[in-house]
Amino acid sequence: MHFVSIDFETANEKRFSPCAIGVVVANEHEILDEFYSLINPLMGFSSFHTDIHGITKSDVVHAPTFPQVWPTLHEYLSQKVVIAHNASFDMSVLRQTLDYFNLSYPDMDYLCTANISKRVWPGLTNHKLNTLAMHHGIAFEHHHALEDARVAAEILRKALSAYQAESLDPFLEKCKMTKGRIYEHGYVPPRAKKPTKRKRKLYF
Incomplete structure (x- = not known):
């Protein structure tokens, strides 16, 4: 069983402003491959976002643009099961950036590890990536795209x-x-069924 874990960092509040991508290919036992790249978003950085991930405009001056890195990313994502923590964010970055540059969508399934964690470890105070990493004794540099994808x-x-x-x-x-599923200019989000409550028997 192979799956692909991804994480984007963005330059500003616009979802089509990715400035870094981390990709991890893994199975249930080990990491098989990794890919990391800074991305020149061709637009400005907000101080709020730079404070989070530490990437500045000068860091990406010579980095590839998203259309330049997309052939490599497409190879990693197409026809794969892709995961991300808070996948609604990363998948919207992917879709909106593809739309912005008029690029074709990959055909892929996806899952959210935040939602999965809520099912598997419901007793945690929250299901943020750093909370889960601490719970499992995983040390990492938060908001570095490759390290977040590894976690x-x-x-x-x-x-x-x-x-x-x-x-x-x-x-x-x-x-x-x-x-969930992404396909050409469309998507279906992952679904989580509500746990069924047992009906209480009444005795008279």
Whole structure:
């Protein structure tokens, strides 16, 4: 079972301003491949976002633009199961950037490790990436795209182990979750069914 973990950092509040991408290819046992690149977003940086990830406009002057890095990313993502922590953010960055540059969408399934973590470890105070990393004893540099992607991959592996699942489909069945999907200019988000409440029997 192979899956691909991704993480974007953005230059500003616009979702089509990625300035870094981290990609990790893994299976249930180990990391198999990694890719990291700064991206020149061809627009300005906000101080708020730079304070979060530390990337400045001068850092990306000689970095490739998104259209230049997209062939490599497409190869990693197309026809794969892709995960991200708070996937709604990363997938919207991907879709809006593809729209902005008029590039074709990949055809891929995706999952959110934040939502998965809520099912597997419901007792945690929150399910932020740094909270989960601390819970599992994982040291990392938060808001570095490659390190965040590595942690998301490790979280999914630990979730599979917690449910004693060796592949995604039986794991998702136990979690009562479905994969999301991205396809040409469209998407379907992952779904999580609400746990069914047991009906109380009344005795008279």
